[in-house]
Structures are given as structure tokens and as C-alpha cells.
């Protein structure tokens with residue numbers, strides 16, 4: 001074991017020395033050096049079992065090498081080649097691998113911590129006594145994600161080890177400009193969490209202490225905060241240098257090199273000698289050269305557009321479940337509640353998380369009674385921390401568990417925006433790890449609730465590749481689409497218009513059934529014009545038609561915005577020659593603009609008039625009734641419809 005620790009530290013050091021040469025030769029793009037910090041990555045990885053997840057950062061090469069990833073695969077990854085882990089789609093350490101139970105970082109640093117919570121939560125649910133280790137630099141601890149992740153881990157007593165590598169700097173920012181307390185470990189107390197300070201340059205201390213702590217977590221699941229004191233000997237990345245670091249500091253820490261000191265110790269103890277040292281170094285150098293040759297001789301990746309587009313979402317076969325004729329009239333809100341409950345029964349590990357969703361039943365009472373039926377493990381009240389909970393959902397997915405997250409109001413997704421658009425959306429494309437998550441988004445106006453409880457913010461997401469966006473308008477569709485969204489292994493934002501919750505009723509099958517995502521419906525047929533809409537606005541369009549029975553219109557309810565059913569739109573517009581799109585969101589940059597462009601590009605010869613978009617005015621959504629009515633396009637629509645018909 002003592003020699004193994006030594007060899008495992010030598011390997012990343014020698015690889016790095018080689019990489020610095022390749023960097024100068026322009027053969028790799030960027031390099032973040034972990035020289036001087038190897039004891040932490042190696043010690044932690046050695047203290048964990050092979051099947052326990054580790055979530056490393058950019059200075060943790062030792063995690064990857066200690067888990068024995070073949071070196072040519074790492075080299076290929078850094079050169080954007082096919083034997084790497086991301087098919088050339090992401091660089092450096094931005095990848096994960098289920099095979100080696102490593103979940104790599106996204107550039108934003110902090111989200112790793114919440115994802116670790118999710119994996120640890122899955123382990124706790126499975127009762128498998130596993131510990132999860134996640135890394136961050138001391139700079140990353142200033143991010144909100146750090147606070148949220150530690151808080152959730154403590155409240156839920158998750159078996160996770162938060163490993164902070166305090167290496168003195170975050171890029172050029174010294175630790176004293178990053179946080180105002182003596183030790184980061186001191187923060188543990190505030191979170192109600194055990195914490196320890198460990199000499200990060202002493203491999204024996206790292207390995208021994210982390211092994212003990214890991215064992216205690218396995219026996220009794222709980223989170224622990226570890227602060228490893230260490231130092232970043234080289235620049236943030238090679239190009240940025242160390243000019244701003246006082247020479248005295250570099251000198252002091254140079255004497256604390258973890259490998260040199262350990263080597264000295266091993267020799268003094270008679271555990272290794274000069275011959276063995278040279279032997280080990282030659283063996284590793286040999287391995288590096290051999291694997292480098294393999295990677296260098298591999299061709300650069302060539303892929304085509306179809307191939308790239310095919311990898312944005314995980315493929316899944318739509319599971320059609322038909323319903324029988326037993327139905328009853330229910331409200332929109334009941335359809336969601338029933339649908340969710342039936343999915344909870346169908347997927348017996350499906351977890352739902354959200355604020356006040358357990359005993360209280362959620363602010364819209366959709367999960368009322370769920371705790372009683374499914375228990376608190378599967379129906380989780382969460383602290384107020386959208387980022388960490390969405391990251392937790394990602395971690396659950398990595399561990400193979402589906403989840404539904406209820407945003408209390410769709411408006412609040414902005415507090416968890418980063419993990420949605422950067423983690424969930426990009427994960428499958430980057431390293432084939434799907435995000436099996438549904439985010440339920442109670443949204444929309446006409447409820448007199450002002451700028452932060454009335455937005456319909458689907459356009460924030462429809463433009464981000466990797467996300468599916470569903471936005472039903474009727475109870476029947478809602479129930480079937482929710483079931484399919486949950487079955488779908490990809491991240492789905494499921495918009496539920498609050499104004500419809502208790503105002504719209506429909507006959508809805510009692511049993512579980514599915515409706516495919518990505519298919520619009522024509523809810524009314526006519527010849528003179530095509531009306532395209534979704535959500536509450538569909539009902540506004542129908543009201544206008546009721547008032548004007550002489551208007552003969554196709555009414556298309558999109559139901560899903562991403563993927564968009566453009567064929568149904570084109571077929572209708574080719575028949576009617578006119579199209580009007582009604583959208584509740586503000587006009588600029590909304591999906592109606594894209595639909596309009598698509599119609600112009602694909603149906604121009606069939607058009608008898610320019611396509612018309614009708615939407616809310618370009619202001620935040622106001623509170624007072626008169627202002628809100630003026631903001632919404634409800635009343636303007638009829639006028640615009642008539643004017644387009646008369647064009």
C-alpha cells in the first residue's frame with residue numbers, strides 16, 4: 001500500500017511533465033496543473049471503493065489515473081479524439097465515465113457539489129452504504145452552489161464527502177479575497193456538519209484520515225466537510241503564469257512537495273531504494289510514451305451534422321399506453337395530480353422533490369396525500385435552493401433514478417437556471433449521460449400576481465438544445481403528456497398554466513395512458529386561416545372564435561414546443577394560406593417568432609398574407625388588473641385576427 005500510494009502520485013506527476021511539453025508543441029489546447037496537489041486526489045481515490053462515485057475538478061488528474069483509466073483514452077480526450085470520452089465535444093477534464101464511476105465537472109465549478117448530493121441521495125435510498133466524494137477549489141466555495149449543496153446534504157444527512165482543496169488562489173485571487181474566515185472547515189459548524197482540516201501535501205495523512213472518515217460515513221450516512229491545505233505551485237493554467245504570487249510563498253511550498261517528501265520518507269524507512277524509484281519511473285514513462293503514441297496516431301474526429309444532432313437526446317422508444325373508455329370530468333389540476341400519482345405507482349423508484357410538496361401538498365395541492373401513499377423518501381420537501389435540487393436530480397439520474405422536480409412557480413427556475421441550461425441540457429451530448437428529469441413549471445399570467453408569479457418563461461428554454469419543452473392546454477393532454485415526459489429519459493420542462501388549473505375541465509380517462517411528445521393537435525378545423533397557439537392562449541383563441549362563428553379557422557394546439565411539430569403547422573398553412581400565432585409571452589425572441597420564420601421559409605408560395613404574431617407587450621408582467629389586461633394579448637387577438645382575414 002505504501003508503495004502503491006507513491007506510484008499513484010508519481011503517475012499524474014510524470015504525465016503532467018509530459019503534457020507541459022506537448023502544450024508547448026501545440027498538441028494539446030490548455031493545461032490546468034495539479035502539480036503539488038497530487039496527494040489529495042490520489043489519497044481520496046485510494047480511500048474510496050472502486051464502485052463509489054468521485055466527482056473531481058480540473059486539478060485532479062490523480063483521480064483518473066488512480067481509477068486506472070487507460071492513458072491513451074485520457075490523451076485522446078485532451079486532443080478531442082474518438083477514444084476520449086466526449087467524441088471531441090468537450091475538452092480537458094469535462095467528462096464523466098460510468099465505467100470508472102467518475103463524474104467530471106462542468107466549467108461552472110459549483111454544480112458538481114449538488115450533483116454529488118444526488119448521487120449520495122440515491123445511495124442512501126438504495127441503502128448500499130456507499131460514500132460519494134466531490135471536489136472543489138477554495139474559490140468555488142464562494143459560489144451559491146456550495147452553500148446550497150452543503151445545506152441540503154446536512155438537512156438530508158447524505159453520505160457525501162465535500163473535499164475542498166484550498167490551494168491559496170482562485171486564478172489570481174488569493175484566498176483572503178475569496179472568503180473572510182480563517183479556515184473553510186470552520187463553515188462546517190454553520191451547516192451542522194462534521195469538518196476536518198487535513199494536510200493536503202501529506203499523502204499518509206490524507207489517505208489515513210479520509211479512509212477513516214469514509215468508513216464512518218458508510219456505517220452511518222452523513223456529510224463531512226474536508227479542507228485540504230495545499231498550494232498551487234504553477235499558474236491557474238499554463239498561459240496565465242504565477243507573477244502575482246509572492247516568491248516567498250512559492251519557496252515555502254516548494255519544500256512541501258508531496259512526492260519528494262514522501263519519497264524521502266519511504267527511503268528513510270527502507271521501503272524503497274534508488275533502484276526501485278528508477279524502476280517505477282521508467283515503467284511509468286514507458287506506459288506514458290506507449291499510450292501517447294496510440295493517441296497521437298489516432299485521426300482527428302470527423303462527424304457530420306446528422307450524427308451530432310442525433311446525440312443531443314438519448315434515444316428512447318415511445319411507450320404507448322392506450323386508455324379504455326372509463327373517464328370522468330376533472331379539472332386541469334386534478335389531471336396533473338392523478339397523472340403524477342399514477343407515474344409514481346408505475347415507476348416504483350421515481351422521486352419527486354420540491355418546496356412544501358410533502359405534508360403541505362404543494363402550494364397548488366397537486367401532491368396532496370402523496371406522502372401518505374409513497375412515503376417521505378420519495379416525496380421530498382426541499383430547502384429553498386433551486387440550483388442544488390436540480391443538481392440533485394441530475395445526480396439521481398446518474399445513479400439511475402428518475403425524478404420530478406416541482407418548481408413552486410416557474411418564475412423561480414431562474415434561481416436554478418445554470419444547472420438546467422448547462423448541466424441537464426448538455427450532459428448527454430457531452431458524455432452520453434442522460435438527465436432523466438421532469439421540471440414541473442406552474443406558470444402564466446391572468447392571475448393578478450405580478451412580475452414574479454406570472455411569467456411564462458418557456459422561451460428561456462426552447463432555444464437551448466438538449467431540453468424538451470411541453471406546454472399543454474387541456475386536462476386530457478396534460479395527463480398523457482406528463483406520463484410521457486416522465487417516461488422520457490431526457491430533461492423535460494413541463495409547463496402548467498396556473499390560470500387553467502381550476503378553470504378548465506374535461507373528460508379524462510381514469511387509468512394511466514400516454515400521449516407522445518412532439519405532436520401538435522388540430523382542435524378545430526377550418527379553411528380561411530391557421531391559428532397557432534399553446535397553453536392558456538389556446539383558450540383565448542377559442543373564445544374569439546366563439547364570438548365570431550363565421551370565421552373558418554384551423555386551430556393548432558402545439559402541446560409540445562421542443563421538439564416542435566412543424567409539419568402539422570405547414571400542412572395547415574398550405575391549406576389556409578394565412579397564419580396567426582398567439583403567444584402569451586412577450587413578443588421579441590418568443591417561439592412565435594421562430595414559427596413565423598419557419599412558415600415563411602417553408603410555405604412562402606402558399607401564403608396570401610404575411611404571418612402575424614400576437615403576444616404580450618414588451619414590459620414585465622404587471623400586477624393590477626387593468627395593467628395586466630393591457631399587457632396580455634387576450635383582447636388584441638380578435639382584432640388582429642380579423643385584420644389578417646381582411647388582408
Ligand SMILES: Cc1ncc(C[n+]2csc(CCOP(=O)(O)OP(=O)(O)O)c2C)c(N)n1
Nearest residue numbers: 059107108109137138139140167169170171
Ligand atoms: C461560474 C464561473 N465563474 C468563473 C469561472 C472562471 N474560473 C475557472 S477556474 C477559476 C478559479 C477557481 O478557483 P478554485 O476554486 O480555487 O480552484 P483552483 O483553480 O484553485 O483549483 C475561475 C475563476 C468559471 N469557470 N465559472
Ligand SMILES: [Mg+2]
Nearest residue numbers: 137138169170
Ligand atoms: Mg484555489
